[in-house]
Amino acid sequence: xxxxxxxxxxxxTVTGKKLTVTCSQxxxxxxxxxxxxDPGLGLRQIYYSMNVEVTDKGxxxxxxxxxxxxxxxxxxxxxxxxxxxxxxxxxxxxxxxGYTFGSGTRLTVV
Amino acid sequence: GQNIDQPTEMTATEGAIVxxxxxxxTSGFNGLxxxxxxxxxxxxFLSYNVLDGxxxxxxxSSFLSRSKGYSYLLLKxxxxxxxxxxxxxxxGNTPLVFGKGTRLSVIA
Numbered sequence: 001x002x003x004x005x006x007x008x009x010x011x012x013t014v015t016g017k018k019l020t021v022t023c024s025q026x027x028x029x030x031x032x033x034x035x036x037x038d039p040g041l042g043l044r045q046i047y048y049s050m051n052v053e054v055t056d057k058g059x060x061x062x063x064x065x066x067x068x069x070x071x072x073x074x075x076x077x078x079x080x081x082x083x084x085x086x087x088x089x090x091x092x093x094x095x096x097x098g099y100t101f102g103s104g105t106r107l108t109v110v
Numbered sequence: 111g112q113n114i115d116q117p118t119e120m121t122a123t124e125g126a127i128v129x130x131x132x133x134x135x136t137s138g139f140n141g142l143x144x145x146x147x148x149x150x151x152x153x154x155f156l157s158y159n160v161l162d163g164x165x166x167x168x169x170x171s172s173f174l175s176r177s178k179g180y181s182y183l184l185l186k187x188x189x190x191x192x193x194x195x196x197x198x199x200x201x202g203n204t205p206l207v208f209g210k211g212t213r214l215s216v217i218a
Contacts, residue, residue, distance in 0.1 A: 033205060033206075040210070042210035043197065043208040043211075045205060090152060098155050100155075101153050103151070104152055106150075
């Protein structure tokens, strides 16, 4: 089944403790992206990647890092999480048009 | 830059028809998308318009006017399960940008 897999689905962590949210797709898509979604603000793009080893900042990249060492994986790294990064995160991949989204990761930073 | 506007909330009655509007300003245009998102879940693809006109898919239709920077999503024969947020998104010279979404409530 074609899908984008994110892990974990839920995560509660403490301020400053590094964490990684994994994202993997099995559709051989070149384009992958990370979004965060907050009430009243909609989906905002954090980082995106057009292909392996090519990444670019989106609208809200501060406090996040990404890597794209292989086509299928696009992890999101929070080196020192802060409470304002509490949010619902979505990974997405795309071929020609239209995104396929992962199931989301609800992150709480206390 | 890109700017996408859609109403924040709408309410409609079960069995009725509802139209959700979206206006946009973009640098370049490669297509307009509509997604449905239930609370806490991932957005799911509904429709894609790249040429002017109406695209129909079952109970859902989407219209595009590129010259006016305008689109709408039409939902017919509303069902309670259609209560969700509907996201308008535009692909231009930058990656896909989403509007803030329209929360639709379907009431009996």
